[in-house]
Amino acid sequence: MPLPKINSSEEAIKLEDQHGAHNYHPLPAVLSRGEGVHVWDVEGKKYYDFLSAYSAVNQGHCHPKIVGAMHEQASKLALTSRAFHNDVLGAYEKYATEYFGFDKLLPMNTGAEAVETAIKIARKWAYERKGVKETEAEIVVCANNFHGRTTTVISFSNDEDARRNFGPYTPGFTKIPYNDLDALDAALEKNPNVAGFLVEPIQGEAGVFTPADDYMMRAKEICNKHNVLFMADEIQTGIARTGGLLAVCGHCTCEGHCERQETYSKPDILILGKALSGGNYPVSAVLADNEVMDVIQPGQHGSTFGGNPVAAAVAVAALDVVKDEHLIQNARRLGKLFRRLMDDYIRDSNIVSLVRGRGLLNAIVINDSEESSTAWDICMALKENGLLAKPTHGNIIRFAPPLVMNEEQLRDCVDIITSTLKQFEK
């Protein structure tokens, strides 16, 4: 059956409403095309994409190099399952492990699956290497975390919408405040059964909550001291988004992985997703060195689609684009400019209280209650003015454009944002 032609946004929204589960509350923009930093709706209106599918589309929409790699591989061989080898996976694993500086990679599909994988590896490592008694391993996590939507992952969320009535919950998680090194040290000191500390370098969903500059580095030191795995969920922050190859790279100015930089706190377990495919395909991965990854042996973990040839070819192309187009440097430079221009505006603003973030992962906090609809209303007005963004939590709006944006486009976007905000000033 050919898909019926959708003639209006209204029609598309109605179809979703009638036939789809209501598990999202999207902004009413129905997009039908994307290219670079732009997307177009069904009526042909052009927008700047200022969300990038939650930082999946760092390389820009429909990047020809990534789409080309996907086309080519999809028409040659798409899936073998891991029952057999394929001629792309090994080359991808070599490329990606060298790119990020780890011995081994375990391929999965979605971010939540990669987080689950990391938890399983950490638990197994605790029993087989650290000597924790079976079933007693604990993972320390942070308050207000977001690591995905599976039953285990929502078990340690404190977002009531994500959790309520989905129990019973998976045990084995201890929550501490984010950006609190003393709390981390105390939690690891108190419990010798801790396998790992799972943390986002910047809490994206919580509202681009940006910790102290040295938080990751010190957290890693504390984990080392207690023989606990430092597990970085860089699904949203990684792959150039925050102006480093990874957010744990801190303020290093190198193109890629750099162990020499003192601000680099290499995770024991690195979790990637989203931009690993440039948003073209679900590709996620867990990276670790041999002493950790080797706890996983045949039959102990897997996925039918994980490591499929299309995913492997797409990921290599997506990582190439990051390097070839200097997206790390661009995110860093434009991020600074964005925050400076927004700060200039905020100084005399009643409606925005601050801008925060790193690289091109930023957010503004709206000067209104979390329950107010102001942030949503601002996003609706931004949409009218040709820019798409979405509130994260109540009164916070995340701004995360594709990293292929240029300075002229960024200045144009800041003009749209500030002139829209002016409509809301009291």
Ligand SMILES: *Cc1c(COP(=O)(O)O)cnc(C)c1O
């Ligand atoms: C998006 C995200 C996830 C979950 O990824 P999915 O692909 O949606 O399962 C996990 N952790 C962080 C930090 C994320 O931003």
